[in-house]
Amino acid sequence: MFSIVVDNVLKQLDLKGNISTRLKQCSAYADDILITTRTMHSLVDTFQKLKEISVQVGLNINEHETKYLRCTKKQHKTDGIDINQTHLEQVKSFKYLGSIMNGNNSIEEEIKGRITLGNRAFHANQDLFKSKLLTKSKLRMYETLVRPVVTYACETWVLKENIKAKLRVFERKVLRRIYGPTKESDGTWRIKWNEELNRLIGNKNVCQTIAW
Numbered sequence: 555m556f557s558i559v560v561d562n563v564l565k566q567l568d569l570k571g572n573i574s575t576r577l578k579q580c581s582a583y584a585d586d587i588l589i590t591t592r593t594m595h596s597l598v599d600t601f602q603k604l605k606e607i608s609v610q611v612g613l614n615i616n617e618h619e620t621k622y623l624r625c626t627k628k629q630h631k632t633d634g635i636d637i638n639q640t641h642l643e644q645v646k647s648f649k650y651l652g653s654i655m656n657g658n659n660s661i662e663e664e665i666k667g668r669i670t671l672g673n674r675a676f677h678a679n680q681d682l683f684k685s686k687l688l689t690k691s692k693l694r695m696y697e698t699l700v701r702p703v704v705t706y707a708c709e710t711w712v713l714k715e716n717i718k719a720k721l722r723v724f725e726r727k728v729l730r731r732i733y734g735p736t737k738e739s740d741g742t743w744r745i746k747w748n749e750e751l752n753r754l755i756g757n758k759n760v761c762q763t764i765a766w
Contacts, residue, residue, distance in 0.1 A: 557584070563607050567600060580604075588650055594635075601637050621645045625657045653707045664707075665717050669724045672704035676728050683732045692732050693755060700728060701760060708764045718761045725760045726751055 564580050564587075578591040578600045589604070591597040605615050622635055622642040634644040647656035647663060654664040676683065679699050683692055704724065711717075729751045735743040736750065752759065 559611050559613070560585070560587075563604070563611060563613070566607050567603055583651055586650065598635075598637050601640075601642075605638065605640065615640070617641065621648050623648060623655065623657055625659065627658065651707075653710070661711055661717065664711075665720060668704045668706065669720065672700055672724060672728075675700045675703045676731070680731075696728065696732060701725075701763065705760065705764055711764065713761065713764065721760045721764075729754065 560582060564582055567578075567580060569576060569578060569580060577593060577596045578589065580600070581588040581590070587604070589597065589600050591600060608615060617640050620640075620642055622644045623646075624644065634642050636642075647654055649655075654667060656663060676696075676699075679695065682688060682695060688695070704721070713721075726748060730746055733746060733751075733754060736746050737743055746754075
């Protein structure tokens with residue numbers, strides 16, 4: 555019922571045009587609504603209409619949970635904006651549906667957070683990864699339990715070489731922990747080379763997975 559009401563509210567905002575030509579857009583998932591506009595005037599107008607229409611159906615906007623982000627390369631310092639007696643705090647970044655958004659359109663912070671969560675997923679299941687009874691299933695477990703955590707929302711990423719390097723370093727570190735060292739013919743042990751790890755995963759690393 556809530557989704558039906560919110561959908562009706564958004565339809566009344568008059569969001570005409572396509573993604574390239576319209577001045578304002580709204581993305582909504584449950585009670586999380588993201589307003590994207592090209593001008594301050596459009597932002598103020600859209601927010602006022604959203605607030606007015608929401609009140610008519612018994613919904614209120616939580617001022618403390620509503621933030622304002624300005625996307626620009628220019629220096630722009632402000633404490634926020636005030637719209638119709640509602641103060642919106644300005645932030646440098648915020649998380650929307652699990653992904654970090656910021657004003658300079660950079661994904662470095664997002665990648666760092668994804669790798670941290672990937673490490674947590676690995677450590678939470680390290681007993682399984684260390685088990686000698688699951689040797690043949692460890693790669694499948696990594697692809698099922700760890701890699702999806704790291705690559706969440708990767709469809710929106712633009713990968714630079716430094717970001718690719720960080721992702722590959724993370725993956726190789728996890729794979730070396732899973733498969734352990736290699737024993738040489740003289741009885742000494744060494745960490746697995748990158749080429750060996752590539753063969754173990756069928757030459758399909760995390761960056762190639764994202765690209766496909």
